[in-house]
Amino acid sequence: MNSLKLYAVISRLGRLNYRAKIMVMAFLGTHIPLLAIIGWSAFNLSGDAGMLWGTLAVALVATLGGTGVTLFVLNQLLQPVLLTSRALRTYRQTRQLSPLPTNFTDEAGTLMADAALTLARLDASLVELETTDKATGLANRDKFVAALGRTLAAQTPAAVCVVRIANYLRLVTSYDQEHADRLASQLAMRLVALLPADTLAARVEGASFAFIRMGEEAENAGPALAAMLDELSKVIVVEGVEAMPALTGGVARSGVDGDAAAALLDGAIAAAVVTTAIKGVSVHSPAARQAVRERFELEQELRKGIENNQFVLHYQPVVDMLEGRSVGAEALIRWQHPERGMIPPAQFIPAAERSGMIDQIGLWVMQAACEQLGRWNAEGLEPLKLAINLSAGQFLDPRLRDIVSDVLNNSAVSPGQLEIELTESAAMVDHDYTRRTFGKLKDLGVSIAIDDFGTGYASMSQLRKLPFDKLKIDREFVANVDTTSESQAICNAMITLANGLGLKVLAEGTERPEEVRYLSERGCNLFQGYYFARPVSAAQFAETLHDVKLMAAAAMAPSPASLASSAMRDAG
Numbered sequence: 001m002n003s004l005k006l007y008a009v010i011s012r013l014g015r016l017n018y019r020a021k022i023m024v025m026a027f028l029g030t031h032i033p034l035l036a037i038i039g040w041s042a043f044n045l046s047g048d049a050g051m052l053w054g055t056l057a058v059a060l061v062a063t064l065g066g067t068g069v070t071l072f073v074l075n076q077l078l079q080p081v082l083l084t085s086r087a088l089r090t091y092r093q094t095r096q097l098s099p100l101p102t103n104f105t106d107e108a109g110t111l112m113a114d115a116a117l118t119l120a121r122l123d124a125s126l127v128e129l130e131t132t133d134k135a136t137g138l139a140n141r142d143k144f145v146a147a148l149g150r151t152l153a154a155q156t157p158a159a160v161c162v163v164r165i166a167n168y169l170r171l172v173t174s175y176d177q178e179h180a181d182r183l184a185s186q187l188a189m190r191l192v193a194l195l196p197a198d199t200l201a202a203r204v205e206g207a208s209f210a211f212i213r214m215g216e217e218a219e220n221a222g223p224a225l226a227a228m229l230d231e232l233s234k235v236i237v238v239e240g241v242e243a244m245p246a247l248t249g250g251v252a253r254s255g256v257d258g259d260a261a262a263a264l265l266d267g268a269i270a271a272a273v274v275t276t277a278i279k280g281v282s283v284h285s286p287a288a289r290q291a292v293r294e295r296f297e298l299e300q301e302l303r304k305g306i307e308n309n310q311f312v313l314h315y316q317p318v319v320d321m322l323e324g325r326s327v328g329a330e331a332l333i334r335w336q337h338p339e340r341g342m343i344p345p346a347q348f349i350p351a352a353e354r355s356g357m358i359d360q361i362g363l364w365v366m367q368a369a370c371e372q373l374g375r376w377n378a379e380g381l382e383p384l385k386l387a388i389n390l391s392a393g394q395f396l397d398p399r400l401r402d403i404v405s406d407v408l409n410n411s412a413v414s415p416g417q418l419e420i421e422l423t424e425s426a427a428m429v430d431h432d433y434t435r436r437t438f439g440k441l442k443d444l445g446v447s448i449a450i451d452d453f454g455t456g457y458a459s460m461s462q463l464r465k466l467p468f469d470k471l472k473i474d475r476e477f478v479a480n481v482d483t484t485s486e487s488q489a490i491c492n493a494m495i496t497l498a499n500g501l502g503l504k505v506l507a508e509g510t511e512r513p514e515e516v517r518y519l520s521e522r523g524c525n526l527f528q529g530y531y532f533a534r535p536v537s538a539a540q541f542a543e544t545l546h547d548v549k550l551m552a553a554a555a556m557a558p559s560p561a562s563l564a565s566s567a568m569r570d571a572g
Contacts, residue, residue, distance in 0.1 A: 027067055084115045091119055095126075133203040135181035136188035141265070144202035144210055149261040151212060158254045159213045159221035160264050163191065163232060164272035167246040168207035169354065173393045174429060175241070180206075182238045187245055190232050208269055218253060222281050225249045229279040241430075248272050249281035257284045299355045301337070302348055306360060310336050313368055314535035317548050318387070318506065319527045321520050321556065326548045328385035328419070330528060331369035332535045333361065358391040363403070365389070370411035370418065372538050377413070381542060387419040387449060392426040396433070401440040408444075415445030419470070423452045427466070438467045449506070453494065464501060471498045475509020475529070482518040495523045516555040531555070 087098035100116035131143035139147070151158050165171075165187070171180040184203065191209055192201050201211045213221045229247050236243050250272030252258070257267045267284035270292040275282040305311065312334050317326035335343040352358040366388050373386045394400065408415055420441060427434050427450055438448055449470035450463075473494050481487040491507070498505035507519050510529030519527070532551045533544045 080112050084112050087115060087119065091123070095123070097123055136185045136203050138188050138192075138209070139200055139202035141202065141204040144200065144204055145261045145265060147200050148212060148265065151214060152254055152259055152261055152264075156214050157216075157218045158264075159218035160252045160268040161211055161213060161221055161225045162204070162250040162265075162268040162272040163187075163209045163225070163229065164205075164248050164250065164269070164275075165207045165245050166248050166278065169356065170392060171243060173356070174396055175238075179238050179241070183236050183243055183245065186236050186238070187232060191228075194228055194231060204265060205269065208272065210265060210268065221251045221253070222249075222283055225251060226279070226281045229281070233279055246278045248275035248278065250275060250284065251281060252284035295351060295354075298348065298351045299357075302335075302351055302355065302357060305335055305337070306357060306364075310338070311361070311364065311368075312336050312537070313365065313372065314537055315372075315386075315541045316528055316535040317533045317541075317544060318385070319532050319548055319552050320525055321516070321527065321552060322525050324549060324552045324556075325382075326384070326532075326545050327526075328387060329541065330387040330389075330421070330535075331365060331372075333365050334535075353391065356393075359393045359397070362389075362391045362394045366404070366407050367411070370407050370413045373413050373417060374411040375538075376542075377417075379542075382545070383417065385417055385419050385447065387421050389421045389451065390426075392423075392429065395422055395426060395437065396429075400437060401444065404441065404446060405444055416447070419447040419449055421449045421451040421472070424450050425452075431465075435466055442467050463497075468503070470504040470506055470526075472506045472508050472528075473524070478507045478509050478515055478519070478529070479511070480515070482512075482514040488518075491519060491524075492522055495519070499523055513555040520556065 083098075083100060087100055090096055090098050097119055100112045102113040102116055131140055132138070133140045148158065148160065165184070168180060168184075171183060184206075188201070188203065188209065191211070195201055195211055199211050199213075201209060204210045213224070217224070226249060229249055233245060233247050236245060250268045250270065252264045252267035252271060254264060258264050271282040271284040273295075274291045314332050314334055315329040316332060318328035318330065319325070320327040333345050333349075335345075335348050337343050349358065352361055369386055369388050373384065376384065390400075397403070404418070404420070408418065441448060447470065448468035449472055450468055451472045452474045453471045471494060473491060477487045477490045477494075479487070481491050495505050504526060505524050506526035506528060507515070507524050508528045510516050510519075510527045510531050512531060516527055516531060532548050536544050
């Protein structure tokens with residue numbers, strides 16, 4: 001930067017701007033000949049005063065005239081630099097493009113042309129970055145809202161349609177953001193292919209896409225969106241992994257749900273969020289918006305609950321009918337809310353899963369349950385196997401084995417006393433990963449149970465290859481199994497399958513002795529449900545074990561109907 005040395009010195013001259021500094025330098029430079037003439041004349045013409053003053057007058061007039069012309073020309077030559085400077089400053093401050101000529105070919109001309117071209121390209125790039133979703137190439141929320149605003153301003157009837165990936169966070173948790181974005185990209189291509197060419201599609205949130213139906217098409221937006229969800233929900237393959245997007249839809253209509261673009265879009269998103277049925281579509285309503293608001297408020301309270309240790313564990317006994325007593329328990333979380341009282345998990349676990357807090361809560365459950373089991377051991381309570389549920393996120397944590405090992409060591413609990421429960425659907429997300437992880441946990445000595453069995457999509461061949469210990473028949477099939485032929489067929493098949501694979505089988509949700517008796521006679525020995533005991537606090541658990549024995553004995557006692565039947569046979 002040696003060429004800037006003189007500039008650096010001159011730039012320090014007072015507070016003059018760049019043009020003024022050049023003018024001052026030019027003025028001083030053009031007056032050097034005048035000063036030279038004055039000096040020469042004063043030395044050589046000192047004896048002739050008339051000649052001296054005449055010479056000085058001519059020199060002064062000529063110098064001032066030449067200086068004026070020089071400064072005028074310099075000022076004009078500086079205009080390209082000044083215009084370029086103002087254009088750059090204006091764009092930086094206001095994002096407005098100032099017109100710069102591009103038809104000049106000298107250095108100053110190419111400076112203006114290059115600056116104009118560079119600013120135009122920069123502005124186009126910034127507009128694209130600010131209005132385009134990087135992962136999918138679709139418009140983003142800002143661009144969509146602006147386009148929707150123009151449509152509404154033209155008084156054109158419009159309906160905003162939103163497609164939401166309900167299992168988007170699970171995809172991010174199960175794999176990573178890149179996998180989820182690639183799935184979103186493929187889904188975006190499908191969506192664009194299903195829409196008319198002139199329809200603007202946008203990714204308005206990480207998990208939500210939107211488009212506008214106008215005119216007469218706005219009237220049947222809901223049924224049309226539902227039909228699209230069938231096509232959009234087909235399996236997507238991302239780097240060899242098959243994923244089926246769980247999609248929900250939402251619709252908000254202008255004139256009915258609002259006339260502000262952003263509010264209309266938010267209404268459609270809210271409708272999609274509260275839709276519970278996969279491939280279902282909801283139309284926005286104040287109730288839907290209120291439901292979304294309540295979900296958000298619940299998540300905020302849930303964060304406070306974690307910070308303030310508002311959670312407690314209850315324990316529900318697991319009964320072995322062969323031994324006639326409780327041989328274990330399942331740890332079940334409860335939220336002791338300071339204002340709402342005891343909140344069951346069904347009311348807050350979905351919020352914990354949506355917000356990503358489920359893993360933190362799950363770790364607390366494991367630690368607290370094992371600590372309690374350690375206390376029961378120290379108190380001399382009959383040895384129990386304690387079951388703990390894992391979330392899908394916890395199960396996919398590569399540190400799971402080490403976490404379980406540390407918890408066991410810190411609580412002085414034998415690995416054989418711990419049973420990890422995982423839902424069938426979570427176990428089947430990645431069969432190879434599940435097999436490896438189950439193997440690591442089994443190496444620790446921990447037992448593994450498949451929960452909610454029968455509600456997922458596991459095949460028999462897949463289950464046979466997994467190293468686990470127990471199947472838990474979902475309460476959906478256990479309820480009224482003694483009188484429902486369909487439930488009987490399903491439960492009988494599950495018990496036969498478990499026995500064939502050398503697995504234990506547990507019926508959960510048993511509420512009637514007839515259910516216990518029916519399943520016991522067909523080879524199911526383990527039970528859990530309200531018939532034996534409801535979930536109770538740790539302090540009440542020991543007292544409950546005696547009642548469990550009485551209920552187990554009562555369940556296997558002959559019923560009055562069977563006694564009457566037997567008496568009739570004897571009499572006959």
